[in-house]
Amino acid sequence: MxxxxxxxxxxxxxxxxxxxxxxxxxxxxxxxxxxxxNTEIPDPQVGVDTRDTVxxxxxxxxxxxxxxxxxWYYVGAVQERVAFYNPRITDRRVMVVRFEGDTxxxxxxxxxxxxxxxxYDDHITPTRGRELGIIEQLLGNVGRxxxxxxxxxxxxxxxx
Numbered sequence: 001m002x003x004x005x006x007x008x009x010x011x012x013x014x015x016x017x018x019x020x021x022x023x024x025x026x027x028x029x030x031x032x033x034x035x036x037x038n039t040e041i042p043d044p045q046v047g048v049d050t051r052d053t054v055x056x057x058x059x060x061x062x063x064x065x066x067x068x069x070x071x072w073y074y075v076g077a078v079q080e081r082v083a084f085y086n087p088r089i090t091d092r093r094v095m096v097v098r099f100e101g102d103t104x105x106x107x108x109x110x111x112x113x114x115x116x117x118x119x120y121d122d123h124i125t126p127t128r129g130r131e132l133g134i135i136e137q138l139l140g141n142v143g144r145x146x147x148x149x150x151x152x153x154x155x156x157x158x159x160x
Contacts, residue, residue: 023082023083024082025080025081025082026080026081026082027078027079027080027090028078028079028081028087029076029077029078030076030077030079031062031074031075031076031077032058032059032062032074032075032076032093032095033076041057041058043095043107043109044057044058044097044104044107045104046104046105046106046107047103047104047105048103048104049103049104050102050103050104051099051102052102054072054097054104058074061073061074061097062074062075062076063075070098070099070100071096071097071098071099072096072097072099073094073095073096074094074095074096074097075092075093075094076092076093076094077089077091077092077093078090078091078092089112089115090112091111091112092111092112092115093109093110093111094109094110094111094114095107095108095109095110096108096109096110
C-alpha cells in the first residue's frame, strides 16, 4: 500500500477519535448530594430524629421555610452539557424535612417529574417621554447654540 494513504487514514482516525471525545457530555453536580462518598444516607425518621441529628447527618439545608421555619429543603441537581449547547438538567432531587417543635414530623422527596418550567418576562417596562426621530436627533441642536457675544456685551475692553 501507499505510505501517504496509510498516514492520511491514521491522521483521520486520530481526528475522528478526538472529535468524538470532545463531544462527550460533561456532568456538573450542584447543591445537596445525599449519596456522597458512595454511601447512601438513611432518611430522617419521623418522631425519632431532631433538628440537631438532621443537621449532623445532612448538613445545613439549601433553604428553609420563609415565615415559620418548620421545614428544611435540601435541593440538588445534575446538569449535563454537550459541547457548546446549553446545559440541561438531567436529575433533580428535593428532600423536604418538616418539623413540629424540634422533632421531625414528616419527610417528602420530589424528583425532576414534579418540576415546573417558569417563564420569565424579559420585556422592559416602557417609560413615558418624548421619543426623537433620526432627523430630530441629527438636527435637534441647530439654532440652539448661543450667539457669540460682542465685546460690549462681555464688558471687556478692546486690546491693542
